Amino acid sequence: ATAGVAVRKLHYTDSTNTILLYFFMTGVGVAGILQLFQIHLMHEVFHTKSVILLLLVGVFSTGFQWLYTAAARYGTARLLSPFLYLSFIFTTVEDIFIWKLPVHLGIVIGFFLLL
Numbered sequence: 001a002t003a004g005v006a007v008r009k010l011h012y013t014d015s016t017n018t019i020l021l022y023f024f025m026t027g028v029g030v031a032g033i034l035q036l037f038q039i040h041l042m043h044e045v046f047h048t049k050s051v052i053l054l055l056l057v058g059v060f061s062t063g064f065q066w067l068y069t070a071a072a073r074y075g076t077a078r079l080l081s082p083f084l085y086l087s088f089i090f091t092t093v094e095d096i097f098i099w100k101l102p103v104h105l106g107i108v109i110g111f112f113l114l115l
Contacts, residue, residue, distance in 0.1 A: 006022075007019060007069055007072040007073075008072060008077070010022070011069075011072065011073040016066060016069050016070045016073070019069050020062075020065060020066060020069055023065065023069075024065075053098065057094075064087060068080065068083065068084070071083075085114050088110070088114060089111070089114070092107055092110075092111070
């Protein structure tokens with residue numbers, strides 16, 4: 001919700017690309033800080049398939065974020081919210097079928113909260 005309000009306010013003064021820069025730099029900073037608490041998981045070995053999949057996730061996520069930010073310039077939050085919720089559902093389905101992660105209780109609770 002905060003990000004949606006920020007995009008609506010920033011589009012009056014900044015371009016879509018500048019807003020994306022703000023979001024990605026904030027995301028990199030937050031992810032870097034959180035990674036410090038996940039050092040024990042750094043033993044994961046990256047292989048060609050996982051790197052290619054990560055690159056694809058990055059490309060499609062960037063595309064979605066750019067389109068969503070550009071759409072926020074013209075659309076209302078009521079119109080755009082379902083697309084944001086779909087991105088959460090798509091990410092969970094991707095975790096299950098591509099990354100083979102188990103479904104935790106928190107994911108099930110999150111689905112019901114989205115409905």
